[in-house]
Amino acid sequence: xxxxxxxxxxxxxxxxxxxxxxxxxxxxxxxxxxxxxxxxxxxxxxxxxxxxxxxxxxxxxxxxxxxxxxxxxxxxxxxxxxxxxxxxxxxxxxxxxxxxxxxxxxxxxxxxxxxxxxxxxxxxxxxxxxxxxxxxxxxxxxxxxxxxxxxxxxxxxxxxxxxxxxxxxxxxxxxxxxxxxxxxxxxxxxxxxxxxxxxxxxxxxxxxxxxxxxxxxxxxxxxxxxxxxxxxxxxxxxxxxxx
Amino acid sequence: xxxxxxxxxxxxxxxxxxxxxxxxxxxxxxxxxxxxxxxxxxxxxxxxxxxxxxxxxxxxxxxxxxxxxxxxxxxxxxxxxxxxxxxxxxxxxxxxxxxxxxxxxxxxxxxxxxxxxxxxxxxxxxxxxxxxxxxxxxxxxxxxxxxxxxxxxxxxxxxxxxxxxxxxxxxxxxxxxxxxxxxxxxxxxxxxxxxxxxxxxxxxxxxxxxxxxxxxxxxxxxxxxxxxxxxxxxxxxxxxxxxxxxxxxxxxxxxxxxxxxxxxxxxxxxxxxxxxxxxxxxxxxxxxxx
Numbered sequence: 001x002x003x004x005x006x007x008x009x010x011x012x013x014x015x016x017x018x019x020x021x022x023x024x025x026x027x028x029x030x031x032x033x034x035x036x037x038x039x040x041x042x043x044x045x046x047x048x049x050x051x052x053x054x055x056x057x058x059x060x061x062x063x064x065x066x067x068x069x070x071x072x073x074x075x076x077x078x079x080x081x082x083x084x085x086x087x088x089x090x091x092x093x094x095x096x097x098x099x100x101x102x103x104x105x106x107x108x109x110x111x112x113x114x115x116x117x118x119x120x121x122x123x124x125x126x127x128x129x130x131x132x133x134x135x136x137x138x139x140x141x142x143x144x145x146x147x148x149x150x151x152x153x154x155x156x157x158x159x160x161x162x163x164x165x166x167x168x169x170x171x172x173x174x175x176x177x178x179x180x181x182x183x184x185x186x187x188x189x190x191x192x193x194x195x196x197x198x199x200x201x202x203x204x205x206x207x208x209x210x211x212x213x214x215x216x217x218x219x220x221x222x223x224x225x226x227x228x229x230x231x232x233x234x235x236x237x238x239x240x241x242x243x
Numbered sequence: 244x245x246x247x248x249x250x251x252x253x254x255x256x257x258x259x260x261x262x263x264x265x266x267x268x269x270x271x272x273x274x275x276x277x278x279x280x281x282x283x284x285x286x287x288x289x290x291x292x293x294x295x296x297x298x299x300x301x302x303x304x305x306x307x308x309x310x311x312x313x314x315x316x317x318x319x320x321x322x323x324x325x326x327x328x329x330x331x332x333x334x335x336x337x338x339x340x341x342x343x344x345x346x347x348x349x350x351x352x353x354x355x356x357x358x359x360x361x362x363x364x365x366x367x368x369x370x371x372x373x374x375x376x377x378x379x380x381x382x383x384x385x386x387x388x389x390x391x392x393x394x395x396x397x398x399x400x401x402x403x404x405x406x407x408x409x410x411x412x413x414x415x416x417x418x419x420x421x422x423x424x425x426x427x428x429x430x431x432x433x434x435x436x437x438x439x440x441x442x443x444x445x446x447x448x449x450x451x452x453x454x455x456x457x458x459x460x461x462x463x464x465x466x467x468x469x470x471x472x473x474x475x476x477x478x479x480x481x482x483x484x485x486x487x488x489x490x491x492x493x494x495x496x497x498x499x500x501x502x503x504x505x506x507x508x509x510x511x512x513x514x515x516x517x518x519x520x521x522x523x524x525x526x527x528x529x530x531x532x533x
Contacts, residue, residue: 104256119283119301120347138283142252166297 012078029056029071029082043086049073052156055128057163058082068126068160088159090170093177102181104143111174114141116167123161123171129154133161133171140178148175149182246363247312248276249305251323252284257515258320258468264497264509265319265360271504272368272376276317279309287322289329296343302330303344306355315356317363319497321467325392328357329399359393361410361466361496362402373417378505380419383523385499386460386491387411387422388451389429390470405429414496415464418503423458427451432473445477452478456489462523463493471495479517492520 010025014032021036030047033040045053054071061079071084093110100106107114114137123133136151152175161171199205215223254262269276285305290298305327309316318324334341334352345352364373394405403410406429412422430451433444452474455463465471475493493516501509502524511524 104252115284117284117301118297119286119304120297121304132281135281135283138252141284142255144255 012076012080014076015079015081017083018081023076025076025078027076029058029069029074029076029080030054032076033071033084043071043084047072050156052158053086055085055158055160056082057085057160066126068128070128070156070158073128085158085160085163088163090159090162090173092170092173095177097180097184100181100185102145102185104141106181107140107143107145107174107177110177111170113167113169114174117141117169118167120166122164122166123169126160126164128158128160129156131155136175136178137169137171140174145178145181146186148178149186152178244273244367245275245277245313246315246317246358247309248278249282249285249309249316249318249323249327250278251282251318251320253320253322253468257472258495260509260512260515261319261468261471261495261497263512264495264501267506267509268497268500268504269360271501271506272364272373274363274368277312279305279312279316282308285323285326287326289326289333293337293340296340296347299330299333299340299344300347302326303334303352304348306331306334306357307348307350307352310353310355313355315358317358317360319360319466321390321392322469324357324359325400329396331355331357332399359402359466361414364414365410370413370417373414373500377418377503379503381499381503383420383499384459384461385415385420385422386425386455386458386463387415387428388425388455388463388465388470388474388493390465390467391429391431391434393466394429411464411466411496415499418499420499423455423460425455425458425460427454432467432470434469434473437469437473437476444473448473448477452491453489455491460491462499462520463491464496464499465493466496475517490518492516492518492523494520494523 011022012025014021014023014036016033016036016038021032023032023035027035030040030044043054043056045051049070049072052070055068056071056074057066057068058074059066059081060077061081091111091113095110117134117137119134119138121134123137124131124135127133131154132151136148139145139151140148152172155172155175157172157176159172162169165171212220212223250262266276282305284301286298286301288298289302290296306316316327318327331354334344335354341352364370389408389411394400394402394408397405402408408429411428415422427450431447432451433447436447437444452463463474465474471493478490498510498520511521513519513521
């Protein structure tokens, strides 16, 4: 005879687009949405805080402040009012990066609205990555492409900055341009990458690849299991930290 | 002496020569310009309507950041100087503006004295001290050009007499220059009309240059990146319609200072002049080359 163990799970109220739902305490916003019955097609992606697809705006009861977070990373609180912003129709330019120069004129020509910035800093306040958005826009506008690329490096392109900007700046697309300009025109070339690409294009590994393609799935699995792994001590400390 | 320094966007870009020559000349005169750890555009203009609080945010944010570095802030671009100085005045004098800005920024503002390098040279270094440190007196004939925003509105800027200023004349005489009587020195160069109505700005700028040429001046000296740009650039388009035309190079006030102090740096920026000032720097001076 079995005994059903009943465990009390505390329920909290969340208001999704204005409608009240009771969900178990401790869920992320994303899981709460799904618990409430939403089947997410947009506004969800990696579920690990990297892709920026699940930008969410919320407010706590009794507080005027609008807060933001990634739905997959933010834990719900009782009496939270929320909605997702899966997409924002911000201006995005197309360009040939080879034809551009890494300077202020390029930024101002493609995204002239950056000069409308009022330094209100709202973009920074809403950035779920806590990036200094206002200052990377300032850096880009004065042609400091390296600084703009550096300050915006962790941008997930969730678009919340743009959704709140009174000057209608497309911050994350300016940042992408700055990082592309930096990567193409300013960053020192990586010699080992150039060498490896040459080896690949010259077909130095074609034989090995052909051999592998001929293997059966079982043989491939064995090969994978027996592969050489870099000794632990050779992995740089900073890399380990990131992992 | 150490003074917190706000370069501004233009000095980071098209007027980098003004930034460079100011830093080296200030250092030579014992002033260390300490760039603010982080800064952004000052907004370029002060709102002309009292209730336009949004337009005050940009300069107010810079002032609030600057007060953490010291009780004053030095700047060089005339637009930045005018904007920051007037923003400070509004925030000090108008409680409603200050309350709203402080509320939005979530910071208190206690006041920062916005200063121009010219006034630091006059009021703190002193003309005598500048004169004594000149190693290469300049036998140039110079037209000093102030433009609009360095002096006006007088009630808020208070740097010098807005109709007949002399601070630049006093400064240039310290360097050994002969200063011409230049009635056009406070006329407008056309300012931002160079973008929207270039023909008008060209007319304004050319008249100023021609009036300077008529005085026999070899060079016009200014403080403002936009004046320098307009006065210099519109000369490159050939003679005026009346056929009378003589080109005059336009220098920032820090360039002759660097040259007179005998510095190698901060004197000449070939890519920032359409009318080359090079012959000024190669002519023999009163006491020969240092």
